[in-house]
Amino acid sequence: MSEDDRIRWDATYSSRRGPAGEPTPPPAFAAHTDAFPVRGTALDLACGQGLGSVWLARRGLDVWGIDVSAIAIEQATELAARCGVASRCRFDVVDLDDGLPPGPPVDVIVCHRFRDSRLDDTVVKRLAPGGLLAICVLSEVGAAPGRFRAAPGELVSAFTELDVLAAGEGDGEAWLLARLPGPAVSGR
Numbered sequence: 540m541s542e543d544d545r546i547r548w549d550a551t552y553s554s555r556r557g558p559a560g561e562p563t564p565p566p567a568f569a570a571h572t573d574a575f576p577v578r579g580t581a582l583d584l585a586c587g588q589g590l591g592s593v594w595l596a597r598r599g600l601d602v603w604g605i606d607v608s609a610i611a612i613e614q615a616t617e618l619a620a621r622c623g624v625a626s627r628c629r630f631d632v633v634d635l636d637d638g639l640p641p642g643p644p645v646d647v648i649v650c651h652r653f654r655d656s657r658l659d660d661t662v663v664k665r666l667a668p669g670g671l672l673a674i675c676v677l678s679e680v681g682a683a684p685g686r687f688r689a690a691p692g693e694l695v696s697a698f699t700e701l702d703v704l705a706a707g708e709g710d711g712e713a714w715l716l717a718r719l720p721g722p723a724v725s726g727r
């Protein structure tokens with residue numbers, strides 16, 4: 540990511556002075572929380588202030604949240620501590636333009652309101668058997684076309700190796716909840 544973009548994200552998060560309210564499931568998946576396990580490991584890509592990460596940690600998962608903004612990562616770390624789940628959370632500043640940082644397969648990958656199609660293959664490979672991908676991106680459906688917006692049907696087409704549990708697009712967003720075939724982590 541360019542230095543200008545990183546500074547812009549830092550400024551955005553500085554102006555918010557930390558997340559308001561309680562950690563919540565990523566809004567696109569609020570109606571599907573039962574699909575998420577209550578143990579295992581999760582990776583939250585472009586985690587922002589960590590609301591989704593901490594929600595997953597409170598469910599019982601060990602979560603690694605990564606984001607390019609050091610301010611967001613600071614706020615996510617504080618949120619995890621405030622919510623008593625610091626021991627189940629790790630947050631790091633990572634520029635996903637350099638690819639996914641190495642690590643073992645995980646049971647859940649969340650990618651909420653961030654899109655880099657260059658990561659699609661690596662994301663699928665990073666899922667453990669039965670692992671869940673929850674991804675929500677900007678879409679052209681219900682919005683004007685734009686550089687960062689997925690074309691109609693693009694998200695489902697990008698992850699054909701996964702079994703779709705639920706998907707939708709409209710109002711400028713596309714989202715997908717899908718599972719890699721195989722036995723899922725126990726404890727749902």
Ligand SMILES: C[S@@+](CC[C@H](N)C(=O)[O-])C[C@H]1O[C@@H](n2cnc3c(N)ncnc32)[C@H](O)[C@@H]1O
Pocket residue numbers: 540548565584585586587588590605606607608611633634635636650651652653
């Ligand atoms: C719209 S916010 C979404 C944050 C969070 N997932 C949520 O739903 O609240 C997009 C996030 O992507 C992060 N981001 C943008 N480009 C990135 C990159 N190249 N590497 C890592 N994070 C990036 C930004 O810092 C920002 O936190």
